[in-house]
Amino acid sequence: MTILITGANGQVGRELQAISAEFPTLKLIPVDRSMLDISDPEAIAHFCDTTEFDVCINCAAYTAVDKAEQEKELAYAINAEAPGHLAAACLDKGAQLIHYSSDYVYHNQENRPLQETDATTPRGVYAQSKLEGDLKVLAAHPGALVFRTSWVYSSFGHNFVKTMLRLGAERDSLRVVVDQIGSPTYARDIARMTLELIHSGQAAQYSGIFNYSNEGVCSWYDFAQAIFELSGVKCKVEAIPSTEYPTPAARPHYSVLDKGKYKAAFGIDIPYWKESLRDCLELLGY
Numbered sequence: 001m002t003i004l005i006t007g008a009n010g011q012v013g014r015e016l017q018a019i020s021a022e023f024p025t026l027k028l029i030p031v032d033r034s035m036l037d038i039s040d041p042e043a044i045a046h047f048c049d050t051t052e053f054d055v056c057i058n059c060a061a062y063t064a065v066d067k068a069e070q071e072k073e074l075a076y077a078i079n080a081e082a083p084g085h086l087a088a089a090c091l092d093k094g095a096q097l098i099h100y101s102s103d104y105v106y107h108n109q110e111n112r113p114l115q116e117t118d119a120t121t122p123r124g125v126y127a128q129s130k131l132e133g134d135l136k137v138l139a140a141h142p143g144a145l146v147f148r149t150s151w152v153y154s155s156f157g158h159n160f161v162k163t164m165l166r167l168g169a170e171r172d173s174l175r176v177v178v179d180q181i182g183s184p185t186y187a188r189d190i191a192r193m194t195l196e197l198i199h200s201g202q203a204a205q206y207s208g209i210f211n212y213s214n215e216g217v218c219s220w221y222d223f224a225q226a227i228f229e230l231s232g233v234k235c236k237v238e239a240i241p242s243t244e245y246p247t248p249a250a251r252p253h254y255s256v257l258d259k260g261k262y263k264a265a266f267g268i269d270i271p272y273w274k275e276s277l278r279d280c281l282e283l284l285g286y
Helices: 011-018 041-050 072-093 125-140 160-170 187-200 220-231 260-266 273-283
Strands: 002-006 027-031 055-058 096-102 145-149 173-177 208-211 236-240
Touching: 002 011, 011 027, 011 187, 041 072, 055 072, 072 096, 072 125, 096 125, 096 187, 125 145, 125 208, 145 187, 160 173, 160 220, 160 273, 173 220, 187 273, 208 260, 220 236, 220 273
Parallel strands: 002 027, 002 055, 055 096, 096 145, 145 208, 173 236
Antiparallel strands: none
């Protein structure tokens, strides 16, 4: 089976390539924006006409949450319009599409794990563009799979884990918000889950929206503490409220994802966030 990976240089895209040897029956075709601009419908159509693939995993996303407030047009082009074009092209080709979304789309006032059927009240350009992308994907390709995830990090790219390690090496202490609650998710776990579902044939049996994150719950403060404890980096972490760390785009205060639908459908074990963090830190040399 041949799998097209768009946004191949992002965190999940690079993780898919890093673990591909675990799935020798799957052939990956990784492309970045220089090879395929998915915001260009004509480029997508031409690529799909000239390239054979069975599944497309769309890892392309605009993820600069605060910067999106100033780059609304670009954020919508990548997060909303492009996935819709890609979904339509995949449907025409008879290929399945797997698309990744975000906990930010919910941003409701529920203080319990969020379900796929919960209200979506996104705040900010990033969140709104991601929700619109979900809707356009499913409208264009009813057989598509959309995985909403949270707090993604990896040994690749820019993310909270690598930022904490860098700052922790430079400073004696850091102030980190304690009143935003969620589940850190290792991009390698997202990648492995996705390839397992394709390999087993389960991905072809389901469509629609599924929540996926690592197991467990913590605050950003807890996450930072764990990063320093497991890495051995000596840096004191001070807990602060979100009001002391204002950002251009609003952050969800509670974005723990309910994964009951995913577990009932697929039955694949989900790793605990701290165990996955340890695995990532080992790859980073800690």
